[in-house]
Amino acid sequence: MIRFLARRIALGVLVMWCVTLVVFLIFYVGPGAGDVARALAGREAPPSTVALIARNLLLDRPWYVQYGHFLSQLLHGNLGYDYYNSESVNTIIAQAFPVTFSLIIGAAPLWLAFGILSGVYSAVRPRSLGDRTFTGVALLFYSTPTFVLGVLLILVLYYELTVHGVSIFPAPGYVPFTQSPLQWARALILPWLALALVLAAAYTRLTRSSMLDVLGEDYVRTARAKGVPERRVIFRHALRAALNPIVTQAGIDIGVLFGGAVITEQVFDLPGLGWVAVHAIQEQDLPVIIGVVVVASAGVVAANLIVDILYAVLDPRVRLH
Amino acid sequence: MDNLWVRFHTPDGVVQAVRGVSFAVEPGETLGIVGESGSGKTLATQAAFGLAAGARVEGRAVFDRRDLLEMTVRDRREILGSQVGMVFQNPLSSLHPMYRVGWQLSEAIRIHDRSMSRRAAHARVVELLSLVGIPQPERRIDDFPHQFSGGMRQRAMIAMAIALGPALLIADEPTTAVDVTIQAQILQVLKQLKEELGIAIVMITHDLGVIAQLADRVVVLYAGKVMEQGSVRDLFYEHHHPYTEGLLRSLPAAETERGQLVPIEGQPPSPIDPPPGCPFAPRCRYRMDRCVVEQPRLEPVGGHRGHDSACFLPKDRRPSDDRIAVEAAKGDDSG
Ligand SMILES: Nc1ncnc2c1ncn2[C@@H]1O[C@H](COP(=O)(O)OP(=O)(O)OP(=O)(O)O)[C@@H](O)[C@H]1O
Ligand code: SF4
Ligand SMILES: [Mg+2]
Numbered sequence: 001m002i003r004f005l006a007r008r009i010a011l012g013v014l015v016m017w018c019v020t021l022v023v024f025l026i027f028y029v030g031p032g033a034g035d036v037a038r039a040l041a042g043r044e045a046p047p048s049t050v051a052l053i054a055r056n057l058l059l060d061r062p063w064y065v066q067y068g069h070f071l072s073q074l075l076h077g078n079l080g081y082d083y084y085n086s087e088s089v090n091t092i093i094a095q096a097f098p099v100t101f102s103l104i105i106g107a108a109p110l111w112l113a114f115g116i117l118s119g120v121y122s123a124v125r126p127r128s129l130g131d132r133t134f135t136g137v138a139l140l141f142y143s144t145p146t147f148v149l150g151v152l153l154i155l156v157l158y159y160e161l162t163v164h165g166v167s168i169f170p171a172p173g174y175v176p177f178t179q180s181p182l183q184w185a186r187a188l189i190l191p192w193l194a195l196a197l198v199l200a201a202a203y204t205r206l207t208r209s210s211m212l213d214v215l216g217e218d219y220v221r222t223a224r225a226k227g228v229p230e231r232r233v234i235f236r237h238a239l240r241a242a243l244n245p246i247v248t249q250a251g252i253d254i255g256v257l258f259g260g261a262v263i264t265e266q267v268f269d270l271p272g273l274g275w276v277a278v279h280a281i282q283e284q285d286l287p288v289i290i291g292v293v294v295v296a297s298a299g300v301v302a303a304n305l306i307v308d309i310l311y312a313v314l315d316p317r318v319r320l321h
Numbered sequence: 322m323d324n325l326w327v328r329f330h331t332p333d334g335v336v337q338a339v340r341g342v343s344f345a346v347e348p349g350e351t352l353g354i355v356g357e358s359g360s361g362k363t364l365a366t367q368a369a370f371g372l373a374a375g376a377r378v379e380g381r382a383v384f385d386r387r388d389l390l391e392m393t394v395r396d397r398r399e400i401l402g403s404q405v406g407m408v409f410q411n412p413l414s415s416l417h418p419m420y421r422v423g424w425q426l427s428e429a430i431r432i433h434d435r436s437m438s439r440r441a442a443h444a445r446v447v448e449l450l451s452l453v454g455i456p457q458p459e460r461r462i463d464d465f466p467h468q469f470s471g472g473m474r475q476r477a478m479i480a481m482a483i484a485l486g487p488a489l490l491i492a493d494e495p496t497t498a499v500d501v502t503i504q505a506q507i508l509q510v511l512k513q514l515k516e517e518l519g520i521a522i523v524m525i526t527h528d529l530g531v532i533a534q535l536a537d538r539v540v541v542l543y544a545g546k547v548m549e550q551g552s553v554r555d556l557f558y559e560h561h562h563p564y565t566e567g568l569l570r571s572l573p574a575a576e577t578e579r580g581q582l583v584p585i586e587g588q589p590p591s592p593i594d595p596p597p598g599c600p601f602a603p604r605c606r607y608r609m610d611r612c613v614v615e616q617p618r619l620e621p622v623g624g625h626r627g628h629d630s631a632c633f634l635p636k637d638r639r640p641s642d643d644r645i646a647v648e649a650a651k652g653d654d655s656g
Contacts, residue, residue: 218414221372225409226429226481227402230394240419315419316465 001312008308012301019297020074023290024067028057040286042084049083056081079291084283089291092276096260097295099174100272103195103264104257106188110196112250115203116239122204123211124234134204142201150194150267157190172269191268195261199253206249210242217241243314251307258299260292325380327361327368327545334593338364340545341380343619348488351515351522353536353553355529355568357589361545362525363410366491370401385488403433406482408492412475412499416466422477423462426450429484449480453510472503479510483520490514493525508534529572533557538627541565544589544600547619551628561622561630561638564601599632607634 028036037053038045054060058069073080079089118138122131141149158169169190175183214220215238223237224230260274269275273292280288312318327339339361346352354362367373369382369389382389384405389397401407409415417425426449427442437445443462450458453476466474475495482490492511496504512535514520524535532539532553540550541564549562560566567585587604590596598613599605605612612633619631622638 216374218409218411219417222407222409222415222478222481223417224372225370225401225407227398227400227432228428229398229432237417241417317418317467 004312004318005309008305012305015301016297019294020071021067023293024070027286027290028066028070029063039284040083042082042283042285045083053083074294079294080287082285082287084285084287089287092288093273093291093295096271096273096276098176099270100258100260100265100274102174102177102184102188103191103261103270103272104254106185106192107195107199107257107261108250108254110192111200111203112246114196114200116207116246118200119204119207120211120234120239122208123215126212131208135208138201138204140201141197142205144198146194146198146263147267149198150191150264153190153194154267172267174270174272188270191261191264191270194267195257195264202249202253203246206245207242210245211238214238214242240314244311247310247314248307251303251310255300255303258303259296322365322369323381323383325365325369325382326378327364327373328377328379329375330377331593336592337595338376338545338592339368340595342542342545342547344540344547344550346489346521346523348521349515349519350538351524351536353532353539354523354525354542355527355532355539356542357527359589359592360542362527362542363493365542365545366493366523366525367407370405370407371397372407399433402429402487403485404487404489406484406487406490408475408478408482408490408495410494410497412471412478412495415478416469416474418466421463421465422469423464426462426477426481426484429481433485445484446480449484450477452483453477453480454506455480470503471499472506475499475503475507476510479507479514483514483518486518487520489521489523491523491525494527495524496526496528496531511535529557529568541568544595545592546600547629547631548601549628549630549632550619551623551625555623555625555628559623559625559628561628561634561636562601562632563605563607563634565630567604609633 027039036059037050037057040053040057041050058066077090079093081087082089082092085092118134122128122134125131154172158171161168162171170183170187172190173187175187177184215234217238219241220233220238223233228237258273260272260277262274262278264270265272265275266278273296276288277292277296279285280292322345323343325339325342326337329336329338342361342365344352344354344365354366356362364373364376368376368378371394378390380390384400387396389400392400416422420428423443423446426446427439430442430445431437431439446462447458450462455461455473455476461469461473466477469477475498479490479492479495482492490511495511496507499507508531511522511524515522515535522535524531526532536553538550538552539556541548541556541562543564548564549556549560551560556565557569560569564585571584585604590600590603596602596613598611598615599608599617602608602612615633617631617633619629620636622628622630622636
């Protein structure tokens with residue numbers, strides 16, 4: 001187990017190192033000597049700023065010194081400085097991260113619950129009306145673009161209801177948890193729902209097929225032959241064994257979302273990482289883009305690591321290898 | 322079982338896996354069920370307990386004066402695991418790979434006996450594991466199935482099946498997936514259960530040697546129908562049905578002793594649209610004209626009660642030319 005973990009962590013570190021290298025190559029080497037500071041400074045920066053950047057980033061030194069400096073800054077947790085907005089990138093990301101985190105922390109349980117429960121039902125009663133309904137609905141949401149669903153939710157549940165005097169759901173926007181947990185949750189219900197509905201579809205299909213496989217296994221018959229009640233057979237015996245592909249998918253989805261649920265954040269006007277990234281790209285604010293790329297990569301790597309650990313926890317056979 | 326039918330509706334047609342099979346097991350008795358692969362042995366014994374997914378089951382299956390097929394799922398579940406224990410064909414896949422062996426056994430106990438404490442269940446599991454001959458049960462109880470050898474898994478399955486002291490144990494080819502030495506050990510365990518605990522056993526196998534060692538009575542299944550049934554003596558020495566004869570002649574023991582292994586030629590009929598006559602007719606060397614058009618019924622033959630055969634040959638037919646093979650088989654099994 002320890003060796004397994006050590007190997008996975010080493011792999012994660014390697015991936016992160018590659019990311020820094022690629023980022024460095026693109027943003028520090030790509031523009032060519034002399035233009036790096038210009039590019040990082042952002043539009044309409046005065047020459048004094050450009051000179052300052054060149055000095056700060058050791059741009060007059062050889063590339064490996066520059067890279068060493070870049071890396072050591074990252075290792076010290078310093079993501080850089082946004083000269084355009086005169087703000088540390090750390091601050092920008094520290095403000096955006098909780099928003100994205102809030103979005104995921106609420107949406108993930110929802111989509112997992114929708115997806116797994118409907119998938120289990122479909123597998124237990126294949127070709128039943130319920131199965132067909134779930135499969136149909138799943139397909140519908142699966143093929144609905146996130147922004148369409150988001151806008152529809154806003155239109156129907158916020159706009160129409162509010163117009164008719166029922167203001168359950170607030171206007172798009174974000175309220176920090178620390179300010180008011182209730183308002184935080186209220187503001188996030190619609191984005192949670194939008195994200196969960198779109199993602200749940202994949203889990204319905206995944207759970208259904210995984211469960212159908214497992215329900216035909218001999219050990220499920222053994223459980224029935226022991227006299228185990230059907231509900232327990234399904235959840236304790238079958239679902240337990242069917243969980244692996246679902247955990248993998250969840251790890252990938254959550255990892256990717258930590259890079260910012262770009263569209264959901266745009267539609268619901270949530271200033272999370274995806275929102276920050278989009279704005280930074282629009283303004284060609286390179287230091288912020290670099291920061292988001294590094295943080296998003298770290299999110300994906302961390303999610304993968306967690307999936308690996310979960311595997312070992314879920315399946316005793318993994319621990320030996 | 323009384324006139325049990327098991328059918329599957331498939332895209333290719335209706336699979337008739339079991340066609341009107343009847344047999345009985347008395348308390349404490351060991352019944353052997355033999356037949357080729359696909360003859361319906363597994364389904365004939367499991368379908369009535371609701372363990373064959375997608376099967377349409379008809380007929381009567383009486384356990385302790387109650388019909389399993391008329392029962393609520395709940396009542397049937399209460400019988401399963403407590404009064405009827407089952408051991409399946411494939412010990413490698415019959416235990417859940419993600420739970421500890423001990424947990425799986427104590428679940429079997431605590432599902433039925435909720436008053437039993439965790440501690441008491443644990444002690445009972447250790448006792449069961451040592452009963453079936455697993456060394457160091459206190460240590461092995463926390464192992465996962467993949468840490469057990471094939472033979473140990475099968476023994477763990479047997480321990481699970483007898484956890485609550487069932488009246489009946491259904492063992493579906495418990496020895497096919499394991500090697501010869503372990504086979505002998507498992508038979509030993511079953512023999513012990515039979516003799517010491519007086520558990521009635523239904524022993525499914527295609528190995529007549531196993532039958533000779535363990536069973537009191539035998540049912541011979543072919544293409545979902547009973548071909549012949551009777552005591553072990555009747556079947557080995559006074560069998561009537563040509564299919565039984567063929568089974569005995571194909572015993573490997575006959576080959577080693579006499580160099581005359583005679584496999585039954587041909588294939589069993591398709592379970593979809595079975596032919597109208599005797600199902601064995603295409604492969605039978607005594608086939609007569611009427612065999613192809615008319616279905617022989619199971620009728621008493623020979624001189625002993627309970628010896629029945631489904632064949633048109635004269636009722637007092639005596640096997641002769643395959644006697645030697647039988648002797649060879651018996652000699653091998655008792656040795
Ligand atoms: N789910 C199913 N759908 C369709 N046909 C099935 C199904 N299960 C079993 N059958 C068919 O029913 C017949 C009897 O199956 P069964 O498992 O009872 O045979 P068996 O005598 O136990 O064979 P084996 O010695 O291989 O275990 C076989 O022909 C099989 O193909
Ligand atoms: S009924 Fe006819 S075909 Fe069938 S086993 Fe007897 S002799 Fe052979
Ligand atoms: Mg079978």
